[in-house]
Amino acid sequence: MSKHSPSALKPRKTPSQSRSRVTVDAIFEATIQVLLKQGMAGLTTTSVAERAGVSVGTMYQYFPNKQALVYALNERFLTRLAEKVEDTCAGMAGRRACEGAEALIDTYWSVKTERMELTHALYRSVAELDNDALVQDFAARVDRATEGMFRACPDLSTGDIDQINLSLTAVIYGTVRNAFERGLEQENISALKSDLKAMCRAYLSSVK
Amino acid sequence: MSKHSPSALKPRKTPSQSRSRVTVDAIFEATIQVLLKQGMAGLTTTSVAERAGVSVGTMYQYFPNKQALVYALNERFLTRLAEKVEDTCAGMAGRRACEGAEALIDTYWSVKTERMELTHALYRSVAELDNDALVQDFAARVDRATEGMFRACPDLSTGDIDQINLSLTAVIYGTVRNAFERGLEQENISALKSDLKAMCRAYLSSVK
DNA sequence: CAGATATATGAAGGAATATTCAGTTTTGGG
DNA sequence: CCCAAAACTGAATATTCCTTCATATATCTG
Numbered sequence: 001m002s003k004h005s006p007s008a009l010k011p012r013k014t015p016s017q018s019r020s021r022v023t024v025d026a027i028f029e030a031t032i033q034v035l036l037k038q039g040m041a042g043l044t045t046t047s048v049a050e051r052a053g054v055s056v057g058t059m060y061q062y063f064p065n066k067q068a069l070v071y072a073l074n075e076r077f078l079t080r081l082a083e084k085v086e087d088t089c090a091g092m093a094g095r096r097a098c099e100g101a102e103a104l105i106d107t108y109w110s111v112k113t114e115r116m117e118l119t120h121a122l123y124r125s126v127a128e129l130d131n132d133a134l135v136q137d138f139a140a141r142v143d144r145a146t147e148g149m150f151r152a153c154p155d156l157s158t159g160d161i162d163q164i165n166l167s168l169t170a171v172i173y174g175t176v177r178n179a180f181e182r183g184l185e186q187e188n189i190s191a192l193k194s195d196l197k198a199m200c201r202a203y204l205s206s207v208k
Numbered sequence: 209m210s211k212h213s214p215s216a217l218k219p220r221k222t223p224s225q226s227r228s229r230v231t232v233d234a235i236f237e238a239t240i241q242v243l244l245k246q247g248m249a250g251l252t253t254t255s256v257a258e259r260a261g262v263s264v265g266t267m268y269q270y271f272p273n274k275q276a277l278v279y280a281l282n283e284r285f286l287t288r289l290a291e292k293v294e295d296t297c298a299g300m301a302g303r304r305a306c307e308g309a310e311a312l313i314d315t316y317w318s319v320k321t322e323r324m325e326l327t328h329a330l331y332r333s334v335a336e337l338d339n340d341a342l343v344q345d346f347a348a349r350v351d352r353a354t355e356g357m358f359r360a361c362p363d364l365s366t367g368d369i370d371q372i373n374l375s376l377t378a379v380i381y382g383t384v385r386n387a388f389e390r391g392l393e394q395e396n397i398s399a400l401k402s403d404l405k406a407m408c409r410a411y412l413s414s415v416k
Numbered sequence: 417c418a419g420a421t422a423t424a425t426g427a428a429g430g431a432a433t434a435t436t437c438a439g440t441t442t443t444g445g446g
Numbered sequence: 447c448c449c450a451a452a453a454c455t456g457a458a459t460a461t462t463c464c465t466t467c468a469t470a471t472a473t474c475t476g
Contacts, residue, residue: 167403178382202410
C-alpha cells in the first residue's frame with residue numbers, strides 16, 4: 001500500500017457479500033454523478049447517499065469519511081491511467097524515441113479525453129482535498145514506466161535520459177491539462193495534439 | 209468590468225479614507241499569508257481577520273463574502289500577469305516568431321516563479337471556488353496579446369496564426385503549471401525551461 | 417432453521433464557520 | 447470645535463453538514 005494512504009483515508013472494510021459490493025459500486029457511481037452535476041461544492045454525504053439509494057450510515061461502513069471517498073475515486077482512475085501508460089511503454093520498448101513519445105501522447109490523451117468532464121472534476125477534487133501526495137505517487141510510477149521506455153530506445157544516448165524524460169512528460173502532461181482548462185473545440189484539440197507531437201519529435205531529433 | 213464579476217463577488221465599497229485603504233491592504237496581505245500557511249482549508253473569515261488585525265465585521269464592509277475576497281486576490285495577480293505579458297508582446301512586435309516565443313516563456317515563467325508558493329496556492333483556490341470564468345477572461349486577454357505579437361512576425365505566414373498561437377500558448381502555460389505541480393528542483397526547472405524553448409523554436413521552424 | 421455475521425437505516429448530536437447588525441469610535445470638512 | 451459620514455467592533459445568529467450509534471433487516475453457515 002502506498003505510503004500516502006494514512007488510515008484516515010483507507011476504506012473501513014471490504015465488502016464480502018455481493019449485496020455490499022453492489023452498494024459500494026453504487027456509492028462510487030453516485031459520487032461521480034454528483035461531482036459532475038454539482039461539483040465539489042455539492043458533494044455532501046447526504047447527496048451522495050441519496051443518489052446511491054442508500055443511507056448515509058451505509059457510506060460510513062465503507063469509508064471513514066467523505067475525503068476517503070474522493071480519495072478512493074481518484075485512486076481508481078489514477079491506477080487505470082498508470083496501467084495504460086505502463087502497457088504503452090512496455091509495448092514500445094526498443095522502438096525509436098519519437099515513436100514512444102507519440103504513443104505516450106496518444107495513450108495519455110485518450111484516457112483523459114475519454115471522460116472529459118470527469119477528468120476535469122477530478123483534477124479539482126485533488127486540489128481541494130490536498131491529495132497531491134496521491135498524485136505524486138502515481139506520477140512517480142508513471143515516470144518509471146516512461147523512463148524505462150526511453151532508456152530502451154536505440155537512438156537515444158543514455159546520458160541525458162532523465163532530463164529528456166522529465167521535459168517530455170512535463171510538456172505532455174501539462175499541455176493535456178491545459179487543453180482541459182480552456183474549453184477547446186474538438187477541432188482545435190486535435191490540431192493541438194498533432195502540434196504537440198511535432199514539438200516532441202523536433203525536440204528529440206535535436207538532442208539525439 | 210469583466211462580465212464574469214457578478215455582484216456577489218464585487219467589492220462592497222471602495223475605501224475613501226486612508227485608514228481604510230490600509231485596512232484593505234492588510235486584509236489582502238493576511239489572506240495571502242493564511243493561504244500560504246494553512247491553505248484553502250484554513251482560510252476562514254476569522255483567521256484572515258485575526259491575521260489582518262481587524263474584526264470580521266470590517267472584512268464584510270469591503271467584501272460581500274469570503275469568496276469575493278479570494279476572487280479579488282486572484283484578479284490582482286492575473287491583472288499583473290496580463291500586463292506583463294502585454295508589455296512583452298508589445299516589445300516584441302515585428303521580431304521573429306521564435307524570439308517572441310522565447311520572450312513569452314521568460315516573462316510567464318518569471319512571473320509565476322517569483323512567488324512560487326503563492327502561485328501554487330492561487331491555482332488551487334481557483335479550482336476550489338469555481339473561478340474558471342475569471343481565468344478564462346484573463347486567458348482571452350493574454351491570448352489577444354500573443355496573437356497580435358505573432359501576427360506581426362515577418363517570418364510567419366498569416367494563414368495559421370490562430371492555431372500556432374493556440375498550440376504555443378497551450379504548451380507553454382501547461383508546462384509551466386506542470387512544473388509547479390511536481391516539486392521540481394531549481395536545476396531541473398531551468399533545464400526544462402530551455403528544453404521548452406527548444407521545442408517552440410523547432411515547432412516554429414517546421415511551420416514557417 | 418437457528419444462531420452468527422454482515423449489512424443497512426436515519427434521526428439526533430455536534431462542530432465549524434459564514435454572516436449580520438446594533439452600537440462604538442474615528443475622521444475630516446466647515 | 448462640532449457633527450455627519452466613514453470605519454470598526456465582535457457577540458449572537460443562522461446555516462450547513464459531517465459523523466455516530468442504537469436498532470432493524472438480510473444473508474450465510476452448519
